Amino acid sequence: xxxxxxxxxxxxxxxxxxxxxxxxxxxxxxxxxxxxxxxxxxxxxxxxxxxxxxxxxxxxxxxxxxxxxxxxxxxxxxxxxxxxxxxxxxxxxxxxxxxxxxxxxxxxxxxxxxxxxxxxxxxxxxxxxxxxxxxxxxxxxxxxxxxxxxxxxxxxxxxxxxxxxxxxxxxxxxxxxxxxxxxxxxxxxxxxxxxxxxxxxxxxxxxxxxxxxxxxxxxxxxxxxxxxxxxx
Amino acid sequence: xxxxxxxxxxxxxxxxxxxxxxxxxxxxxxxxxxxxxxxxxxxxxxxxxxxxxxxxxxxxxxxxxxxxxxxxxxxxxxxxxxxxxxxxxxxxxxxxxxxxxxxxxxxxxxxxxxxxxxxxxxxxxxxxxxxxxxxxxxxxxxxxxxxxxxxxxxxxxxxxxxxxxxxxxxxxxxxxxxxxxxxxxxxxxxxxxxxxxxxxxxxxxxxxxxxxxxxxxxxxxxxxxxxxxxxx
DNA sequence: GAGTGGTCTAGACCACGGT
DNA sequence: CCGTGGTCTAGACCACTCC
Numbered sequence: 001x002x003x004x005x006x007x008x009x010x011x012x013x014x015x016x017x018x019x020x021x022x023x024x025x026x027x028x029x030x031x032x033x034x035x036x037x038x039x040x041x042x043x044x045x046x047x048x049x050x051x052x053x054x055x056x057x058x059x060x061x062x063x064x065x066x067x068x069x070x071x072x073x074x075x076x077x078x079x080x081x082x083x084x085x086x087x088x089x090x091x092x093x094x095x096x097x098x099x100x101x102x103x104x105x106x107x108x109x110x111x112x113x114x115x116x117x118x119x120x121x122x123x124x125x126x127x128x129x130x131x132x133x134x135x136x137x138x139x140x141x142x143x144x145x146x147x148x149x150x151x152x153x154x155x156x157x158x159x160x161x162x163x164x165x166x167x168x169x170x171x172x173x174x175x176x177x178x179x180x181x182x183x184x185x186x187x188x189x190x191x192x193x194x195x196x197x198x199x200x201x202x203x204x205x206x207x208x209x210x211x212x213x214x215x216x217x218x219x220x221x222x223x224x225x226x227x228x229x230x231x232x
Numbered sequence: 233x234x235x236x237x238x239x240x241x242x243x244x245x246x247x248x249x250x251x252x253x254x255x256x257x258x259x260x261x262x263x264x265x266x267x268x269x270x271x272x273x274x275x276x277x278x279x280x281x282x283x284x285x286x287x288x289x290x291x292x293x294x295x296x297x298x299x300x301x302x303x304x305x306x307x308x309x310x311x312x313x314x315x316x317x318x319x320x321x322x323x324x325x326x327x328x329x330x331x332x333x334x335x336x337x338x339x340x341x342x343x344x345x346x347x348x349x350x351x352x353x354x355x356x357x358x359x360x361x362x363x364x365x366x367x368x369x370x371x372x373x374x375x376x377x378x379x380x381x382x383x384x385x386x387x388x389x390x391x392x393x394x395x396x397x398x399x400x401x402x403x404x405x406x407x408x409x410x411x412x413x414x415x416x417x418x419x420x421x422x423x424x425x426x427x428x429x430x431x432x433x434x435x436x437x438x439x440x441x442x443x444x445x446x447x448x449x450x451x452x453x454x455x456x457x458x459x460x461x462x463x464x
Numbered sequence: 465g466a467g468t469g470g471t472c473t474a475g476a477c478c479a480c481g482g483t
Numbered sequence: 484c485c486g487t488g489g490t491c492t493a494g495a496c497c498a499c500t501c502c
Contacts, residue, residue, distance in 0.1 A: 007471070016443045019404050026404055032487060043473045048488075059406045064480045065487050073400050076314035078410050080462055081290075084305060168305060169258075176310050178462040182414035182434040182454075200432035202414035222414075230312055230410040239490070264468060275492045280469075297468050297500040 006042040011050035014040065019059065019070055030060070030068040057232065078230035082176065082206075084165055085131045085139055094133035100159045101192075102128040105147070112144055116207050116214035123147045125154060127163055130192055137193045140221040149213050167208070167216060175209040180228070185221075193223040202226050238274040243282035246272065251291065251302050262292070262300040310462040314408070314438075316397055317363045317371055326365035332391045333424075334360040337379070344376055348439050348446035355379045357386060359395050362424055369425045372453040381447050399440075399448060407441040412460070415453075425455040434458050 018024050030036070033051065037044045051068055054060045058077065062068045089096040108124045118124070124144045131139040143163050145153045156166050183203045190197045202222040208215045250256050262268070265283065269276040283300055286292045290309060294300045321328040340356045350356070356376045363371040375395050377385045381403075388398050415435045422429040434454040440447045 013443075016406070020442055026402060034487090045474085045490095046472065048490090049471090051488090054406070057406050059404055062488065063482095064489080065482050065485085067487060070404055073316075076400075076408065078312045078314060078408050080310045080312065082308040082310060087305075168308075176308060176462075176464045178310050180412060180434070180460040180462070181458065182432040182456065184432050184456075198430075200414040200416050202412070224414065224416070226413065228412040230408075230412070232406070232408045266468090275494095277471095277493085278491065280471090281490090283469090294469065295500080296470080296498070297466085297502090299468060
């Protein structure tokens with residue numbers, strides 16, 4: 001037997017191997033941590049970590065007393081890393097450019113209050129901006145910021161730094177909700193993205209909250225060709 | 233000091249607290265595991281697990297010798313729960329219907345081999361299917377299954393059960409990659425979805441792997457109006 | 465070279481939940 | 484009840500990397 005350096009990674013690999021070759025088919029009960037550590041010649045804690053990570057990854061299912069089983073319906077979750085637009089552009093090797101198009105302060109429109117849960121008559125900062133990659137339009141951004149939650153935003157200078165970069169600097173813990181859809185380019189957005197009207201645009205609407213209070217709603221529109229990537 | 237039951241969860245909470253209240257501002261160097269375990273009165277392994285999980289979650293950044301720091305740009309993540317199409321439709325209260333359109337077995341086309349990493353001359357099962365919600369087209373599905381990894385799929389009956397339901401039941405996997413984009417409906421897809429050619433369609437391409445080996449590639453197209461939701 | 469995180473061990477106690 | 488996973492401990496060695 002491969003009694004090589006028996007680390008938790010080797011244990012994970014061995015378990016995956018046996019799941020894959022049907023030694024342990026979906027639904028099967030695996031040996032207990034004690035038994036498996038005995039067989040593989042390592043400490044129980046090592047097997048524990050391997051099994052725990054595989055359970056986190058969705059391959060296994062663990063219950064006290066009942067033991068560890070191969071999931072029949074693997075927990076299917078993918079994660080999206082939400083990047084700063086600047087980083088996202090620069091990661092492709094392109095030069096990033098940002099431009100503020102419009103800025104205004106006023107009472108929140110009714111649809112916005114309803115959408116993200118603001119008190120009526122709440123003041124919001126409304127921004128429209130563009131992001132470019134090597135002079136090509138990369139993203140059209142329309143954003144509303146709840147000034148009751150982020151009063152400093154009223155004084156912030158968004159002509160050089162995008163609102164997302166500014167907001168991210170100070171708020172590590174928010175609830176984020178993302179709505180993704182395919183839409184047809186409106187005349188305005190089409191002009192900014194330099195595409196034909198009615199072209200398919202990828203639209204991401206992101207609501208950010210802190211302790212339940214809405215901070216901002218961002219509507220990001222991307223021209224055809226943009227891909228959003230998620231992984232496990 | 234809160235010398236309560238000092239478990240790794242309490243340690244995590246304490247670290248989060250100090251990051252939030254600026255005891256450790258973004259970019260700050262945290263104490264070493266040994267120092268912190270001394271201060272909190274627990275074993276180093278406990279602090280290690282707490283810090284390791286917080287690093288996995290994107291709050292901290294760890295490097296040997298350099299120590300542990302608070303991330304300056306917290307990597308924000310949103311999660312997508314990938315549902316079975318049947319469940320997704322039935323959750324809206326609509327009746328679900330599935331229909332197999334086409335089924336064939338053959339060598340993998342070059343683009344597919346390159347895209348998901350198959351040996352040339354690998355055999356794949358190619359399927360086209362439709363999913364309906366109350367008789368309205370809900371999703372057009374085109375799928376390729378790697379028969380080297382899932383030989384049983386060649387004998388499976390996909391006329392009643394969708395390939396996704398079948399795969400999920402019988403085939404474990406632990407790595408999912410999703411590519412989302414907005415596309416223009418091709419004549420074929422437009423006909424199936426009963427929409428105009430060139431209409432914006434939401435396209436999700438999903439590659440599923442087990443231990444690095446590609447199981448299947450699914451290309452799912454949704455008519456206008458579909459929204460995909462993610463949250464933290 | 466020295467300090468930090470990465471990991472393993474052997475043992476222990478606890479909490480949960482099937483039987 | 485009692486076996487299983489969940490967690491903690493104290494100690495140890497290793498690998499990497501910054502100085």
